[in-house]
Amino acid sequence: MTTADPALTRPRVLVTGGLTAVRHHPLIAVLAAMVLAFQLSTGSFLNPANLRGIATDAATLAIVAVPLALLVISGYLDLSVGSTLALGGLVAGWLAGHGQSPVVAVLGALAAGAAVGAVNGALCCYFGLSAFIVTLGMLTAVRGLAQQLFPLPLSGFGPGFAWLGGSRIAGIAAPVVIAAVVLAAGALFLALTPAGRHVFAIGVNREAAHLSGISVRRTPFALFVVTGVAAALAGAIKASVLDSVVAGTSGAGFELTVLTAVLVGGVALTGGSGSILGVLLGVLFLGGLQNGLTLLNVPTFWQQMAQGTALVAGAALAYFAPRAAR
């Protein structure tokens, strides 16, 4: 083994490494099958323009899915992200529409998201309330706040703000670049920081983590804040892309979409397990599925059935395949 010619072993390592990855993430195989099927049936699924479209759509999903996945791994949950997204978009749009620089607009949105996250985090981590109840309540409350503050649709944010959603960095759309940074940061956080290990420990056994001297409140609290910030950022990006925001409907249902991506990506709702690669796969799976069905021009209700079925099938495969591989 050790004496083998590296030139010979490298491909083999790549192949076995790839197989290992597939075994750990059977969603890779599902995703590949889906891409193949869509390409064969539509002929345009893999067009660069279409892939760019999928990437920008998936970008906002990924930006929120990463911190949410961390939160779920640590045993918590945030259902309020849909409304936080709306609030972030509204704040950013309002500031931009009132002549503030795009930077100020985005910072304003992030601050609003951080505030929502801090309330969630304080109630769940420091007061020990159920994250499900708290964030479900916040989902409604923040939506109400957003509608009270901005009852009318906002639009016309100016070219400066359009940069956030529309500009290209080295040929890649800004939201995709931001999502890539968030994904990389999430993966590095989990793999390389002590707090990343703590997230898993807290999710597996909170009491044991506490007795191991880990601060079982501060880390999840921070994750709640980061999730709020990320949702607001996604909202600002969506506002920039659409050049408009509507308080009542922006991001409605987003919390379930993003949670689905996280769970399909193999993060356990019970906490303690999951990976950023899985989240990326989940996000791409959802984004690709929606796009492919549109390309195929599948009638609405069939699309819904297909979507639901594909999700269950994907999740089932992700669940059973590793057992079979054993």
Place this chain on the structure above:
Amino acid sequence: MTPPPYASSRRGFLALSAATALAAAGCSAPQNTAASAKPSVSGGTRLTRIGLDYPFTQLPLYSTLLKLSTTRAKQHGISLLTTSDNANADTQASNLNTWVARKVPAIVSFPMVFEAAEPIAKAALDAGLIWVTYGGSLQHQSADIQFSFREGGTLLGEAAARWAEEHLGGKGKVAFLTDSTIELGRERTKGMIDAFTKLAPGVDVVAQEQAIDPDTGLSKAKAILAKHSDLNIVLGVTDAAAYGGFKALQQAGRAKDDGKTFVGGQDGSAPSLLAIKQGTFYRASAALAPEDIAAAIVDVPRAVAAGKSDASAQVPIALVQRADTARIDDLLAQNDPGAS
């Protein structure tokens, strides 16, 4: 397991449009058989309270209507009550039942499920209350406020078809952003598609996709553009969805005022009106005037209370295009009553 991602928003938008979709003035008034019967108390009774039950609180129109009709009611010494149904039919039913029990003298209700509202309306009439149905008609009612959803779609479809004849020589590609989840969505969709395909048979229909909110409109239009980069026309069942299509075309590199592109929607929502006014390829919206709706909300119950036999109203819908600047400004002002 996952619900369709934007289910709730979709429904919301639809409803909004339903609410707003107005029948053109020309439509015949419904036969108000019920109106003749009930409010026998009539004449002398002065209406002091009206309950407005508008379930789609998430829509911008809700805020607008609330302000406009409150103001109008106040002018007549009437106070306006509201429900908070959160677009939930069960909540709506229990809120309405509460109102009937409390004997709110006049109820204007936009039923999410008409069949479910029927017994409540009957109970209201039996209790001697005024029941005005909004957006349709019930068997038991004092009067109704009607919109023709199909008419809005037809106006938009015809305008787009005419434009295609003039600017594309009757050729090109069209995509429809549709809704098939609720009645008014289906009506608007049918009106739009039927009118367009009849008048512009040479234009290829390349897609019909469910979309009522801007997010979905954007991603669907992007997918369609990936396959048909030469798409010319996007027509939306709502302005919000069409606005998403408008952005998708721009992001695909289409100039803002591209002469070979047409986007149109329905509702008359502010971002779309602004885009029309600025001379972009967002060229038309079948718009409702919030003031007309607010007027009907207050005046129809008053007319019933005054004993008029034909109290029902048709709220007009009109196509707004770039030339209609005055109308656009008026609608924008109506949409934002606080600002004016």
Place this chain on the structure above:
Amino acid sequence: MTAPGLSIRGLTKSFGGVRALDGVDLTVPMGQVHALLGHNGAGKSTLIKCLGGAYPPDAGTIEVGGVSYARLSPRESIAAGVAIIFQTLSVVDALTVAENIFLGQEWTRYGRIDRRAQEEVAAGLLERVAAKCSPRDRVGELPMAQRQLVEIAKALSRSASVLVLDEPTAALSGTEADALAERVEDLRTQGLAIVYVTHLLSEVERLADEVTVLRDGRVAHHAPMAGRTRRELVESITGGPLESTPRRARGLGRGHAPPGGEGPTAEAPDRPPGRERLAAPLGGEGSSAGAVDRPSGRECPPAAHGGDGSTADAADRPPGRERPPAPPRLTVHGLRGPGFGPVGLTVAEGERVGLYGLIGSGRTRILETLYGRRPASAGTVRVGDRTVTPARPAEALAAGIALVPADRRAQALFPSLSAQDNALLPSVRPLARYGVRALGAERRVFDAVATAVGLRPARPGLPAGAFSGGNQQKLVLGRWTNEARHVDVLLLDEPTQGVDVGARQEIHRVVSSLAAERGTAVLFASSDPEEIVALADRCLIVAGGQVVGELSGAGLTEQALLSAVHDTVPAEGAA
């Protein structure tokens, strides 16, 4: 004697190529208690699960009450008369005792549950097992020992003829365990065939008619109990002659406990606890271990001087004084908290002090309060010269105090995380540089600690849940003994609960060498007198939330511990 109640022949079961059971024979006649011994992973639980119908055996037969089965479903197993009382009880906390007993076999009358009839029958069954609860009590409010009896009563209600008890005393206090032993003896005379799984040799000696030792899925030893010595049993469990623990040289010749020492020399206290034995050790000969006696409280045992240390006697006789080479590392004065106190104690550098007492005596509370898991209402804690008031475990750790909690599953283990994560979790941050984990250093520290604690298998990536109980405990212990942590005071609560004999020996060795080589002050609580004697230099008797006595030196024997506790029970009740 009579017809065999249970007869297992050639039972074989493999999991993915690993033979968990390999041709195991086991015969238990009616009216006998058969002890089943063996390491964790030796095959005991697989055997039980085959018997209960959870696993289908690959080969072999199970004969119950004269009927032979190639495999059993769980339902068939119950119908055949097999009842298994697992460590984790299957009673439903929210139901009453009677409802639990009749769960799934309710008596109905006109379609309704006949509560009265159920309760009458339940009362009879409870009497049969001498339970002290009423049929109407809610099970969740009963102590563990009573719940166990409820479960046994439930088995009797199903006319079980074969009763399997899986480490039934693991969660019980000494007196509770004694009471259970009496019940087992009763049931034997009532003619049940009883399989008794345990790690505790004292229980085997007391109860077993025959004993079978499993090792690596085979029967390593099978014989009638009469005439067996512990040494023989331990050797057949571990599969080799006993090595005496090096560090226990100062073991004062009381090392009859299997892990602790040189077996045969032990003057094993086989006589019933003699009260007179208590006085002698308390008189204070602790010479060789250098133990300090606390004269004040001895003659008037419990409450009177309970606050020892908090006031006069601690003040004017600093405990470290007479032990020149070992200054105090942990000093506690007048510590109080909900349910205990005031407590005063000291542990010198390199000293191992045991806390012995019944369940509910406050041992665990004292340890948890020192560790900051529970709030202290009064008192001072000093580590070396520094006064510390830990309000959270993190603060206790910062002050150099660490705890290995009793309930491994609930409080210590991360079953789905890797062995390395489990052993190194608190060390990841100290090892990190500039906030980035030092992966190389982590692996090095893990390898070192795995070797030090004798982790098997020493695979860093294997999930902790896949290890045996003993190795899981080694991981938890490794959390505080690895080189990246500096622990001045190590607190351990039931350090070897549910751990096999071999691992127990290793854990004791690790703790002892920590004390000897790093001078760590060790304070551990145990309800197992064997363990106290094997591991402690000195033992404090805890009752009613206070330290009521102390044993050290040659006076520290199982006998003395048992008598000390039994003596204090009534006084505690009065206090």
